[in-house]
Amino acid sequence: MATLRALPSVHQVLEHKDVQGLVAVHGRALVLFAVQRALDEERTNGAIADPAARVARVETIVRELRAPRLRPVINATGVVLHTNLGRAPLAAAAAEAAAAIAGRYSTLEFDPRIGRRGRRHDLVADSLRHLTGAEAAAVVNNCAAAVLLMLTALAKGKEVIVGRGELVEIGGGFRMPDVMRLSGARLVEVGTTNRTRPEDYAAAITPKTVAILKVHASNFQVVGFTESVELEALARVARQHSVLLLHDLGSGSLLDSAAYGLAAEPRIQDSLRAGTDLLACSADKLLGGPQAGLLLGRTELVDKVMKHPLARAVRIDKLTLAALSATLDLYLTQSVAELPIWNMLGASADAIAARARTWQRRLVERGIEVEVVPAESTVGGGSLPGERLPTSAVAITPRSGHAADLLRRLREHEPPVIGRIERERVLLDPRTVLPDEDDALLDAVAAAHA
Numbered sequence: 444m445a446t447l448r449a450l451p452s453v454h455q456v457l458e459h460k461d462v463q464g465l466v467a468v469h470g471r472a473l474v475l476f477a478v479q480r481a482l483d484e485e486r487t488n489g490a491i492a493d494p495a496a497r498v499a500r501v502e503t504i505v506r507e508l509r510a511p512r513l514r515p516v517i518n519a520t521g522v523v524l525h526t527n528l529g530r531a532p533l534a535a536a537a538a539e540a541a542a543a544i545a546g547r548y549s550t551l552e553f554d555p556r557i558g559r560r561g562r563r564h565d566l567v568a569d570s571l572r573h574l575t576g577a578e579a580a581a582v583v584n585n586c587a588a589a590v591l592l593m594l595t596a597l598a599k600g601k602e603v604i605v606g607r608g609e610l611v612e613i614g615g616g617f618r619m620p621d622v623m624r625l626s627g628a629r630l631v632e633v634g635t636t637n638r639t640r641p642e643d644y645a646a647a648i649t650p651k652t653v654a655i656l657k658v659h660a661s662n663f664q665v666v667g668f669t670e671s672v673e674l675e676a677l678a679r680v681a682r683q684h685s686v687l688l689l690h691d692l693g694s695g696s697l698l699d700s701a702a703y704g705l706a707a708e709p710r711i712q713d714s715l716r717a718g719t720d721l722l723a724c725s726a727d728k729l730l731g732g733p734q735a736g737l738l739l740g741r742t743e744l745v746d747k748v749m750k751h752p753l754a755r756a757v758r759i760d761k762l763t764l765a766a767l768s769a770t771l772d773l774y775l776t777q778s779v780a781e782l783p784i785w786n787m788l789g790a791s792a793d794a795i796a797a798r799a800r801t802w803q804r805r806l807v808e809r810g811i812e813v814e815v816v817p818a819e820s821t822v823g824g825g826s827l828p829g830e831r832l833p834t835s836a837v838a839i840t841p842r843s844g845h846a847a848d849l850l851r852r853l854r855e856h857e858p859p860v861i862g863r864i865e866r867e868r869v870l871l872d873p874r875t876v877l878p879d880e881d882d883a884l885l886d887a888v889a890a891a892h893a
């Protein structure tokens with residue numbers, strides 16, 4: 444490798460006028476790192492780049508390091524609560540509330556009225572109590588944490604009864620039997636996969652039983668099954684035998700999904716009214732807020748759970764609390780029209796079709812032929828399984844190559860546009876595209892279709 448002797452030193456590269464320009468913008472440490480990396484690459488490849496190419500490579504390395512990996516994408520998949528794309532987009536008021544707290548000190552754990560320490564989870568407790576009818580409320584990092592905390596604090600070393608049909612995996616490795624093991628509670632399975640009767644629970648109760656746990660079958664459907672009746676019956680069994688009724692509700696909705704033409708998703712307030720002692724649910728599914736887990740129910744239980752040392756490990760962050768508080772405020776003032784996900788779920792078939800046709804017309808103006816086709820959107824995020832919402836999508840046939848290539852080019856655009864493939868065409872569903880994203884989406888299509 445005699446040629447490698449001609450490789451310049453890090454110092455020589457740093458002296459280069461254009462590299463000095465990069466140092467002025469990005470700082471010496473970062474550029475030094477990029478120069479070292481570029482030279483290492485040349486050494487590894489055994490090929491020496493010309494100075495201009497080397498400087499270009501240094502600039503690329505710096506740019507890649509500085510580009511935020513977490514950045515906005517346009518969700519044209521039609522999956523409203525897309526976990527990989529961040530579930531619920533926040534309402535403007537919630538995003539603003541988080542931004543207003545971010546760069547300042549705040550009343551996170553300090554009550555200015557009494558000049559003393561407060562509890563962060565109390566900041567949203569009043570709103571949650573008012574909205575749900577719960578006696579007490581607390582929030583933690585997410586629903587998975589809420590369930591783990593609930594079981595650890597209340598059921599460690601004791602038996603918890605769960606119906607066989609509810610031993611679900613929510614995705615991302617959240618499997619109920621594993622969570623149960625982790626909490627130290629002993630799982631007692633009852634019933635069968637498709638049906639478990641109240642008597643099955645009653646028969647399984649022993650002096651070691653502390654609770655019955657109901658888990659919402661949130662990512663699959665149990666046809667012909669009425670959740671609320673089941674909960675009320677379970678609450679009776681629990682009361683008769685002096686054990687707790689716990690509920691992992693998953694997607695915590697405050698609104699009646701049926702009023703939006705969707706299947707009925709059990710609401711938080713219905714679960715509490717049916718007699719649940721303590722429930723856990725997500726704040727970033729049908730609630731439309733930031734990632735958080737709500738714990739709602741009897742005061743004595745919420746207090747016990749939040750005093751457990753594990754609560755400290757899964758506590759909620761201040762930005763999340765600010766966003767959650769603003770989201771709940773929209774429910775308090777009945778301003779749910781400001782929640783993006785409920786606008787998406789409630790969008791009429793006509794309104795979506797009109798938007799798809801507008802996209803079509805604007806693309807035709809740019810010389811791109813697309814079709815508007817009937818399609819289906821889904822709720823996603825472990826909410827309303829099997830529920831399909833009729834929609835109209837723009838279908839793009841690639842000029843050449845496969846639909847997968849067109850889908851990739853859309854994905855590689857900035858901002859990335861995420862669509863899906865159906866019958867060798869790329870489908871873009873307007874339902875999940877935010878109102879101010881039309882121009883960017885059409886630019887991406889024009890660029891990817893070229």
Ligand SMILES: *Cc1c(COP(=O)(O)O)cnc(C)c1O
Nearest residue numbers: 585586587613661693694725825
């Ligand atoms: C989604 C879900 C969870 C997990 O909620 P995260 O907020 O993602 O932690 C737990 N249980 C059920 C039933 C769910 O649907």
